[in-house]
Amino acid sequence: MDFALTATEQEIRTRARELAAEMAAEAARLEREGRFPEPVFRRFAQAGMCGLALPREYGGSGFSYLSYCLAQMELAQVSPAAALLVHLNHSLVGMALSRFGTPVQQERFLPALARGEALGCFALTEPGAGSDPGGMATVARRQGEVFYLTGTKNFITAGDRAEVGLVFALTAPERGAKGISAFLVEPGATPGLRLSPPEDKISLKGAASVTMHFQEAPVPAAHLVGAPEEGLKIALTVLDGARVGAAAQAVGLGRAALRAAVDHARQRQQFGQPLSQFQAIQFKLADLATELEAAALLTLKAAWLRDQGRPYGAAAAMAKCFATDAAMHAALEAVQIFGGYGLLTENPVARLFEDAKAGQIYEGTNEIMRLIIARELLKS
Numbered sequence: 001m002d003f004a005l006t007a008t009e010q011e012i013r014t015r016a017r018e019l020a021a022e023m024a025a026e027a028a029r030l031e032r033e034g035r036f037p038e039p040v041f042r043r044f045a046q047a048g049m050c051g052l053a054l055p056r057e058y059g060g061s062g063f064s065y066l067s068y069c070l071a072q073m074e075l076a077q078v079s080p081a082a083a084l085l086v087h088l089n090h091s092l093v094g095m096a097l098s099r100f101g102t103p104v105q106q107e108r109f110l111p112a113l114a115r116g117e118a119l120g121c122f123a124l125t126e127p128g129a130g131s132d133p134g135g136m137a138t139v140a141r142r143q144g145e146v147f148y149l150t151g152t153k154n155f156i157t158a159g160d161r162a163e164v165g166l167v168f169a170l171t172a173p174e175r176g177a178k179g180i181s182a183f184l185v186e187p188g189a190t191p192g193l194r195l196s197p198p199e200d201k202i203s204l205k206g207a208a209s210v211t212m213h214f215q216e217a218p219v220p221a222a223h224l225v226g227a228p229e230e231g232l233k234i235a236l237t238v239l240d241g242a243r244v245g246a247a248a249q250a251v252g253l254g255r256a257a258l259r260a261a262v263d264h265a266r267q268r269q270q271f272g273q274p275l276s277q278f279q280a281i282q283f284k285l286a287d288l289a290t291e292l293e294a295a296a297l298l299t300l301k302a303a304w305l306r307d308q309g310r311p312y313g314a315a316a317a318m319a320k321c322f323a324t325d326a327a328m329h330a331a332l333e334a335v336q337i338f339g340g341y342g343l344l345t346e347n348p349v350a351r352l353f354e355d356a357k358a359g360q361i362y363e364g365t366n367e368i369m370r371l372i373i374a375r376e377l378l379k380s
């Protein structure tokens with residue numbers, strides 16, 4: 001077993017670390033204001049972060065998924081929202097297209113996604129179908145060379161700004177979960193698609209969550225991704241990979257919380273000495289550092305399995321579940337170590353605390369991750 005990173009992996013991590021440092025002040029301001037982190041996303045995109053493991057022939061860099069995860073661990077430290085937007089382009093829409101798209105779809109949509117010149121969104125969740133996407137109600141009715149989509153998708157990250165969305169709908173409603181297909185939808189060019197204003201949420205305010213209402217919205221048949229009724233397989237395959245990236249974001253977020261807690265514990269004096277001199281505080285910091293190290297190792301192992309073409313669904317679920325729980329714990333304890341100051345919104349740990357919660361929910365809740373892990377255990 002070799003824990004050493006290759007020269008390329010080290011280089012990508014360094015590049016992402018430098019980028020994060022360069023954008024830290026602006027990211028902090030935008031995150032504090034809960035605004036779409038456009039300049040941060042653009043800078044990350046210019047530096048190639050949206051296409052790291054996407055194919056070279058379509059604007060990506062063709063690096064390993066492990067390299068992408070190393071980069072996400074850095075970017076998420078300064079802007080979890082911008083890191084999530086990069087992730088949508090790269091690991092949700094981009095990965096889906098590079099694996100399941102036709103050459104024409106890849107040619108048309110992948111380069112702009114890989115370069116971050118266009119934003120992508122992934123529309124699976126519905127008001128009646130969250131953890132159980134197989135229970136979706138959105139239908140796609142075919143008439144000649146056009147599908148007409150009717151239904152509602154909610155919690156769609158970047159749905160308000162995306163130039164292209166991967167949208168899931170039933171083409172064979174009588175077959176339930178086995179009747180779902182995947183489509184590329186261009187919101188700006190789709191009559192019959194209406195967007196609600198972004199949700200007012202406490203987490204990841206810079207990455208808007210939007211409801212998309214489809215009413216007989218026409219989508220060309222050429223925008224069907226994969227085979228008809230292959231949609232659930234596409235969604236679950238893409239989510240397996242994306243969860244490893246979500247775990248990497250959580251590691252980054254957790255490290256940012258831990259670093260802030262360490263700095264504060266060193267500097268804040270009570271009872272005539274720095275907080276860092278109290279063993280109760282040291283033990284908290286030691287536990288958090290250990291959990292985040294374990295989270296990073298689980299994440300990199302899952303990414304490595306994926307890069308090797310080996311089965312990694314349960315490993316991805318373990319990484320996502322453990323890393324997002326570790327990030328939540330780190331943010332919670334960071335707030336505690338800051339005392340009352342930890343609750344002030346001007347303070348980064350307050351925002352990290354809010355953002356950490358979303359990680360335990362999106363791309364499959366941690367209860368669903370535990371179900372995936374248990375299913376694998378009980379299979380053998």
Ligand SMILES: Cc1cc2nc3c(=O)[nH]c(=O)nc-3n(C[C@H](O)[C@H](O)[C@H](O)COP(=O)(O)OP(=O)(O)OC[C@H]3O[C@@H](n4cnc5c(N)ncnc54)[C@H](O)[C@@H]3O)c2cc1C
Nearest residue numbers: 122123124125130131155156157358361362363364365367
């Ligand atoms: C910030 C954010 C961004 C998101 N972005 C997107 C996006 O871009 N695209 C998209 O399609 N969706 C997105 N989502 C939606 C997200 O994937 C869903 O919220 C999530 O899958 C859970 O669905 P739900 O909210 O309907 O909860 P429910 O499915 O109603 O679950 C409620 C609770 O019950 C638990 N539960 C459900 N079923 C079981 C079970 N079988 N066993 C045990 N416990 C169970 C859940 O774990 C949870 O705790 C986003 C969500 C958030 C918060």
